[in-house]
Amino acid sequence: MQNSLSRLKEIGKEIKLLEHAMALLGWDQETYMPPKAVEERSEQLSLLQTILHRKATTTEIGDLLGELGVSEDNPEGDASLGTLDRAYVRVCFRDYTKNTKLPTELVSKLARQTSIAQSVWAEAREKSDFSRFAPHLEELLVLIKEKAECLGYEDHPYDALLDEFEPGMLTRRVKEIFDRVREELAPVIEQIASQPNVDDSILYRTYPLTLQRQFGEVVLEDMGYSMERGRLDVSAHPFTTSLGRDDVRLTTRYSEDYFNTGIFGTIHEGGHGLYELGFAEEIKENILADATSLGIHESQSRIWENIIGRSYSFWSHYFPLLQHYFPETLADVSLDQFYRAINKVEPSFIRVEADEVTYNMHIILRFELELALITGELAVDELPGAWRSLSEQLLGIRPEKDSEGVLQDIHWSMGGVGYFPTYALGNLYSAQFYSAIREQLDDYEEIISSGDLQKVLFWLREKIHRHGRVYTAEKLCEQVTGEPLDPGYFVRYIKDKYSGIYDV
Numbered sequence: 001m002q003n004s005l006s007r008l009k010e011i012g013k014e015i016k017l018l019e020h021a022m023a024l025l026g027w028d029q030e031t032y033m034p035p036k037a038v039e040e041r042s043e044q045l046s047l048l049q050t051i052l053h054r055k056a057t058t059t060e061i062g063d064l065l066g067e068l069g070v071s072e073d074n075p076e077g078d079a080s081l082g083t084l085d086r087a088y089v090r091v092c093f094r095d096y097t098k099n100t101k102l103p104t105e106l107v108s109k110l111a112r113q114t115s116i117a118q119s120v121w122a123e124a125r126e127k128s129d130f131s132r133f134a135p136h137l138e139e140l141l142v143l144i145k146e147k148a149e150c151l152g153y154e155d156h157p158y159d160a161l162l163d164e165f166e167p168g169m170l171t172r173r174v175k176e177i178f179d180r181v182r183e184e185l186a187p188v189i190e191q192i193a194s195q196p197n198v199d200d201s202i203l204y205r206t207y208p209l210t211l212q213r214q215f216g217e218v219v220l221e222d223m224g225y226s227m228e229r230g231r232l233d234v235s236a237h238p239f240t241t242s243l244g245r246d247d248v249r250l251t252t253r254y255s256e257d258y259f260n261t262g263i264f265g266t267i268h269e270g271g272h273g274l275y276e277l278g279f280a281e282e283i284k285e286n287i288l289a290d291a292t293s294l295g296i297h298e299s300q301s302r303i304w305e306n307i308i309g310r311s312y313s314f315w316s317h318y319f320p321l322l323q324h325y326f327p328e329t330l331a332d333v334s335l336d337q338f339y340r341a342i343n344k345v346e347p348s349f350i351r352v353e354a355d356e357v358t359y360n361m362h363i364i365l366r367f368e369l370e371l372a373l374i375t376g377e378l379a380v381d382e383l384p385g386a387w388r389s390l391s392e393q394l395l396g397i398r399p400e401k402d403s404e405g406v407l408q409d410i411h412w413s414m415g416g417v418g419y420f421p422t423y424a425l426g427n428l429y430s431a432q433f434y435s436a437i438r439e440q441l442d443d444y445e446e447i448i449s450s451g452d453l454q455k456v457l458f459w460l461r462e463k464i465h466r467h468g469r470v471y472t473a474e475k476l477c478e479q480v481t482g483e484p485l486d487p488g489y490f491v492r493y494i495k496d497k498y499s500g501i502y503d504v
């Protein structure tokens with residue numbers, strides 16, 4: 001049995017190595033690659049993808065899992081295996097089953113369609129013309145529904161899609177959670193909208209890019225992100241990618257005349273990066289060294305970006321330093337004024353620019369539309385109209401341009417139906433983890449206001465990062481906080497924080 005396990009781990013390690021090599025090509029493409037290289041780069045990536053798929057679906061894996069006693073009824077395999085090995089075979093079985101359930105033909109059709117759809121989407125967004133993208137989305141949805149059928153589900157086809165990004169999460173549970181968030185936050189948003197708003201014009205002054213970068217690097221270092229095991233570069237859309245167990249890179253983007261973009265992008269990606277750098281030594285080299293779900297991944301970026309990075313305690317430490325970096329720009333600004341500015345709440349069209357109070361409404365909107373598309377209740381050509389009216393209901397504003405509505409996100413063109421809910425789940429998890437941190441670190445406020453951020457990192461590492469995929473998101477949440485995911489924590493966090501800024 002030990003032989004089967006070692007062989008299985010050998011294959012798993014090769015899969016990881018291939019994934020990291022592909023990540024390097026992808027990272028390069030988004031950062032430094034000359035534009036003319038794009039054609040061969042996509043050939044390189046698609047060849048590696050084929051090799052990876054072949055490796056991940058070889059019947060040898062199925063045979064080895066069988067030898068280890070793994071089956072649908074017994075996904076953790078033989079009882080004599082140790083805890084980590086049982087987690088290893090469970091995850092391996094999950095990946096293998098998923099990979100083999102999808103016919104190769106469907107996988108390559110999806111790859112072809114999404115690559116075309118992405119470039120059409122970019123054009124359509126540019127021209128703000130949904131009708132260009134519509135036929136491609138329609139074709140993609142046919143394939144996505146077929147994919148859901150191949151993967152299988154018990155209750156709802158959307159479950160199969162959701163499970164890719166948030167293993168084990170069910171549509172009806174997301175519905176229940178989102179209904180509660182909507183019910184509790186809609187009145188808060190309305191109350192805020194009816195008040196005179198915060199003046200955030202100080203954020204639109206001039207902030208020289210090199211100084212923004214230097215300041216961001218100081219914060220990253222304080223958080224515990226080390227340039228010895230990573231890099232920070234610039235890309236059109238910020239992201240984090242693992243190129244190796246000691247090479248997790250971040251990107252951000254800067255705007256000279258809007259402060260929030262650079263720093264909060266940096267802190268957000270820093271949170272993602274620290275998760276990927278924090279897997280325990282025992283699992284670092286294998287397939288357990290990955291996020292257990294995208295919701296948990298996002299919780300790690302959001303806890304740093306919003307809960308810590310937009311808190312008063314945090315800026316009571318960093319604002320004097322920020323003034324030192326931008327002495328002229330911020331000479332006449334008080335900490336209080338700055339804190340209120342970075343926490344301004346205002347319903348907006350674009351999800352990625354949304355504040356933490358309204359952000360989840362953007363997700364609820366997409367979730368409801370995705371469900372209606374998958375069940376066939378909504379036709380593709382009705383989508384822009386449905387978007388507008390739902391936006392009016394959830395956010396109180398109605399986008400007239402498709403580029404500010406239905407065409408704003410890349411996800412659907414990439415076939416990523418089922419992805420959006422993980423962003424909101426991440427916000428909810430982050431608030432629940434935050435509550436546990438405050439309970440367990442009794443000098444939490446002092447820690448943050450003295451810039452001793454690595455004490456928080458240490459907690460996150462021990463409780464969350466080191467485990468990788470050893471526990472499912474659900475189990476991890478219970479283990480860390482003593483309860484399953486409860487949106488009440490997020491609602492309380494929002495009400496507590498924003499009652500200090502608005503009358504709510």
Ligand code: MG
Pocket residue numbers: 268272298301
């Ligand atoms: Mg993120």
